[in-house]
Amino acid sequence: MTDVTHSAARTQSRTGQIVLRWLLYVILCLFAVYYLMPLFVMVTTSLKSLEEIRTGSLVALPREITFDAWKTAWSGACTGIQCDGVRPFFWNSVLIAVPGVLISTLLGALNGYVVAQWRFRGANIIFALMLFGCFIPFQVVLLPMARVLGLMGIAGTIPGLIFVHVVYGLGFTTLFFRNYYVTIPAELTKAAKVDGAGFLRIFWSIFLPLSLPIIVVTVIWQFTQIWNDFLFGVSFSQAGTQPITVALNNIVNSTTGVKEYNVDMAAAIIAALPTLLVYVVAGKYFIRGLTAGSVKG
Amino acid sequence: MSKWLEEHLPKVVLAPSFIAILIFVYGFIAWTGWVSLTRSRLLPKYEIEGFIQYDKLFASPRWDVAMNNLFLFGFLFIGISMLLGLVLAILLDQNIRTEGAIRTIYLYPMALSMIVTGTAWKWILNPGLGIEATVRGWGFESFTFDWLVNPDYAIYTIVLAAIWQSSGFVMALFLAGLRSVDTEIIRAAQVDGIPTWRIYTAIIIPSMAPIFLSAFIVLAHLAIKAFDLVIALTGGGPGFATDLPATYMYAMAFSRGDIGQAAASAMIMMAVVFTIVVPYLYSELRAKND
Structure with a gap:
């Protein structure tokens, strides 16, 4: 008798648990729908004809799936007076991001190596000053930067934008490498010094080979930052050198002619593809960069 | 000579970056601060006149709207993102079989440019063809959802899109935090028969205080810098209804040709960031040196 009630109660609590479990999955799925909905709407809209968008x-x-909007977005949509689509601006972004990422990552690695392993008097203050540079609102440097780029003769050019991204990326890249190298025991450097290896030799033969994970994190972080940048792009570029984010905004907010929503969405997906691809392929490192950029551990 | 170089090489390597930061961060802040005290209009002037630009700024109704928007937007955006992120992290922490896939879905918006996010939400929220038209098409003829073009509600569309973009990231932060709590303590509590919700509220969440702080700093920082999203979603409109300090500064600097106002508004933004970030960085760096 007691056995029976006992097992009945147990079945009851088991069913309760199963219901709770189901509820949990339903809630998680609803949120998945919430996060996916804009992407879904973007993709489907970009594949519809304007006629279908208006009536559907x-x-x-x-x-009826049509890729016309994608073709227009890539090579025919108008950004202001120019009607070459986002293609030239896509390549501008590539030309800005690739050197920008490489230079700021290399400098960050060297800086991080110095700050973490070759401590000298004042190294901590220098690091703190560089770290604070990560947090300033960039509005505070826009006006003088515009003038200095002019004085340097690189205003409105792609090298000018690369320069800006490198300078304001240094704080984060240095931070990433510094936090990584600080965990490598100082005895390693000391032993190598005793063996007669110099500053660069130790970096090249000992630290760099150990650095692959943090290089991946830094490259992904910098690439996402530079590719997605809008403020510097819109402030320091001119007609032919705008990055894709600026071009996308111009296409979407151009007021001439019929509003082609499908083209807007196709252009937006093209602008998002490179960083989305990086996220899908190397999501683990992407998240590590985000958390490293926030938890100064 | 080569001995000197070998000895000082670390400093020589660090020097260019440090000098660049000194000039392009600190020098530029000083320049902006200086110009904010002058009568600069289209071109910068360098004779200090006192706080006239700030007087003008604080008397400007448009700046008033921008600051109010910043606090409203910041409060809702940070509060809801943290709450949503925490709830999602706790739900995902229950041995979910498809956790990896769900995490990927929740976090992908963080990889997008805010311009892309703004473009997508602008399309979804536009009353003519977006959600409003769709719900009406389902037979609810009187359904209205015109926040995007309604000056009283447009700021909430910015909040909505910003939460969509960032809450997954907060979830990832909190999930990492939940996983780092000592499992021994949790197991001991379970053995003692303490209900799960009590374990969360009394043990796990209090031990994650540093992560709350990190999440707050990152979100506050995003909120103050939010510029792209406003430009792409509402362009600051209708009227100036969704202006933020960042868009005000940009308008003054590049379309109104009022460098003095641009510099003064940038310095106020700087001051807001300063009051939030400096105590945080100070405590972080100090904790590490101890």
Whole structure:
């Protein structure tokens, strides 16, 4: 008798648990829908014709899939007076991001190595000053930067934008490498010094080979930052040198002619693809960069 | 000579970056601060006149709207992102089989440019063809959702899009925090028969205080810098209804040709960031040196 009630109670609590479990999955799925919905709407809208967009529903699948909007977005959409699509601006962004990432990562590695392993008087203060540079609102440097780029003769050029991204990326890249190298025991450097290895030799043969994970984190972080930048792009570029974020904004907010929502969405997806791809391929490192950039551990 | 170089090489390597930061961060802040005390209009002037630009700024109704928006936006954005992030992290911490996939879905918006996010939400929220039209198409003829073009509610569309973009990141931060709590203590509490919700509120969440602080700093920083999202989603409108200090500064600097106002508004933004970040950095660096 007691056995029976006992097992009945147990089944009851088991069913309760199963219901709770189901509820948990339903809630998690609802949130997944919330996060995916804008991407879904963007993709489906970009594959519809304008006619279907006007008559159909936002969340409906396209009745007839057409890639016309993608073609227009890539090579025919108008950004102001120019109508070459986002293609030239996509390449501008590549030309800005690749050197920008490489230079700031290399400098960050060297700086981090010095700050973490070759401590000298004042090294901590220098690091603190560089770290604070990560946090300033960039509005406070826009005006003087515009003038200095002019004085340097690189205002409105791609090298000018690379320079800006390198300078304001240094704080974070130094921080990433410093936090990584600080965990490597100082005895290693000391032993290598006793063996007669110099500053650069130790960096090249000991530290660099150990650095692959942090290089990946830094490269992903810097690439995402530079590719997604809008403020520097819109402030320091001119007609032919704008990055893709600026071009996308111009396409979406151009007021001439018929509003082509499908082209807007296709252009937005093209602008998002490189960083999305990085996220999907190397998500683990992407998250590590985000958390390293926030938890100064 | 080569001995001197070998001895000082670390400093020589660090010097260019440090000098660059000194000039392009601290020198530029000083320049902006100086110009904010002058009568500069289209071109910078360097004769100090006192706080006239700040007087003008604080008397400007548009700046008033921008600051109010910053506090409203910042409060809602930070509060809701933290709450949502914490709830999602706790839900995901229950041995979910598909955790990896769900985490990927929750976090991907963080990889997008705010311009892309703004473009997508602008399309979804536009009353003519977006959510409003869709719900009306389902038969709810009187359904209205016109926040994007309504001056009283447009700021909430910025909050909505910003939360969509950043809450997954907060979730990832909190999830890492939940996983770092000592499992021995949790197991001991479970053995003692303490209910799960009590374990969370009394043991796990209090031990994550540093992560709350980190999340707050990052979100506050994002909120103050939010510029792209406003430009892409509302352009600061309708009227100036969704202006933030960042868009005000940009308008003064590049379309109004009022360098003095631009510099003064940038310095106020700087001061807001300063009051939030400096105590944090100070405690972080001090804790590490101890």
